[in-house]
Amino acid sequence: xxxxxxxxxxxxxxxxxxxxxxxxxxxxxxxxxxxxxxxxxxxxxxxxxxxxxxxxxxxxxxxxxxxxxxxxxxxxxxxxxxxxxxxxxxxxxxxxxxxxxxxxxxxxxxxxxxxxxxxxxxxxxxxxxxxxxxxxxxxxxxxxxxxxxxxxxxxxxxxxxxxxxxxxxxxxxxxxxxxxxxxxxxxxxxxxxxxxxxxxxxxxxxxxxxxxxxxxxxxxxxxxxxxxxxxxxxxxxxxxxxxxxxxxxxxxxxxxxxxxxxxxxxxxxxxxxxxxxxxxxxxxxxxxxxxxxxxxxxxxxxxxxxxxxxxxxxxxxxxxxxxxxxxxxxxxxxxxxxxxxxxxxxxxxxxxxxxxxxxxxxxx
Ligand code: THG
Numbered sequence: 166x167x168x169x170x171x172x173x174x175x176x177x178x179x180x181x182x183x184x185x186x187x188x189x190x191x192x193x194x195x196x197x198x199x200x201x202x203x204x205x206x207x208x209x210x211x212x213x214x215x216x217x218x219x220x221x222x223x224x225x226x227x228x229x230x231x232x233x234x235x236x237x238x239x240x241x242x243x244x245x246x247x248x249x250x251x252x253x254x255x256x257x258x259x260x261x262x263x264x265x266x267x268x269x270x271x272x273x274x275x276x277x278x279x280x281x282x283x284x285x286x287x288x289x290x291x292x293x294x295x296x297x298x299x300x301x302x303x304x305x306x307x308x309x310x311x312x313x314x315x316x317x318x319x320x321x322x323x324x325x326x327x328x329x330x331x332x333x334x335x336x337x338x339x340x341x342x343x344x345x346x347x348x349x350x351x352x353x354x355x356x357x358x359x360x361x362x363x364x365x366x367x368x369x370x371x372x373x374x375x376x377x378x379x380x381x382x383x384x385x386x387x388x389x390x391x392x393x394x395x396x397x398x399x400x401x402x403x404x405x406x407x408x409x410x411x412x413x414x415x416x417x418x419x420x421x422x423x424x425x426x427x428x429x430x431x432x433x434x435x436x437x438x439x440x441x442x443x444x445x446x447x448x449x450x451x452x453x454x455x456x457x458x459x460x461x462x463x464x465x466x467x468x469x470x471x472x473x474x475x476x477x478x479x480x481x482x483x484x485x486x487x488x489x490x491x492x493x494x495x496x497x498x499x500x501x502x503x504x505x506x507x508x509x510x511x512x513x514x515x516x517x518x519x520x521x522x523x524x525x526x527x528x529x
Contacts, residue, residue, distance in 0.1 A: 177197060177198060186203060190202045195225070201395055203393055206398055210397045212394065213397055214319070217321035217322045219382055220394050220396065227285070229308045230280070230305055243260055244440060245258045246429050253342055255340040256273045256427075258270070260290060261436035262435065267414060284314065286408070297435070310370070313369045314367065322365055326365050329378075337354065350374060360400050360406070361400070399485040407422060408483060411482050412452065420440070420443050421498065422452050447501070448501070453499045453523050455512075455522065455524065456522040457493035462493045468482055470512070478510065481497040484514075495521070
């Protein structure tokens with residue numbers, strides 16, 4: 166079931182490399198191709214934990230917010246303390262509507278006093294930013310620039326990055342960035358990425374630099390066993406990294422998603438009153454790691470309901486069999502009455518009813 170690319174379902178600057186490396190499946194994310202499997206989920210995961218991978222995550226599109234009112238707009242649309250963000254810093258920022266519902270969970274990158282990028286999860290947040298800015302008559306320019314993130318992930322990412330960008334990469338702290346040269350250009354290089362195996366993200370500015378950088382990293386990493394990879398469904402569930410659209414949506418608040426620690430803004434941001442009420446009452450349900458017993462399960466294409474005493478008390482939205490932990494690992498949303506670690510539930514899967522255990526910690 167190959168995906169038919171078009172102007173709407175966009176290829177990326179790295180697509181030639183991804184195809185040549187033998188991507189077996191793609192999904193569509195921000196109207197762009199995102200590879201999901203190379204060898205197999207299990208083999209890709211094992212390699213990621215031991216070596217280093219290049220990930221085409223160009224689909225993490227940037228919304229550029231630039232101009233005299235850029236910080237004002239950022240303070241309105243993020244519940245996080247944007248005012249404290251340093252010049253070289255990245256912030257994970259849940260964005261919410263007036264009712265406190267999640268609209269996206271981007272990584273914000275401060276490019277300057279009056280310039281931010283929002284590195285999006287899968288929803289059209291540009292339209293929201295544009296709507297807020299237009300309604301309030303803010304002096305900002307909002308665009309989707311020609312910037313394509315390339316992630317370098319895995320325990321050998323440090324060694325590979327040093328060979329291409331120099332020893333300065335060692336000085337980049339978590340969720341900080343430096344502008345480092347490549348073939349006469351400089352790129353934002355941040356220590357971040359959608360895995361817990363360590364690594365960097367290079368924000369490649371200018372599509373024409375995509376394949377030259379891809380090829381340079383491959384050539385430099387041959388003895389490090391570098392391979393093409395992609396966000397891995399097993400590893401990211403083990404790590405508790407949430408996927409917007411799957412694990413949480415507009416019907417969820419950041420507190421339900423365990424993202425309350427990123428909602429510390431002193432400003433009058435959109436959704437402030439709703440989130441204050443949520444803090445006062447406590448969330449009704451919460452994201453939980455869930456272990457599902459039995460044979461390896463496939464991936465859900467819709468919610469799998471969780472039951473206790475014949476009543477639905479939650480749902481599971483991401484599942485993978487973990488070879489390292491020997492169980493089906495899953496991300497669920499569980500009602501307050503049943504969210505305590507150690508609670509045994511039943512889950513309806515396409516393979517029938519299974520036992521499900523609510524855990525307090527993710528695996529990685
Ligand atoms: N990198 C960049 N853009 C992105 C993602 C990314 N856009 C889409 C998607 N991923 C956005 N969602 C997330 C979710 C989790 C994290 C980053 C982006 C993440 N979380 C860490 C954690 O939960 O442990 C650290 C958060 C922190 O402490 O600030 O990394 O991956 N460019």
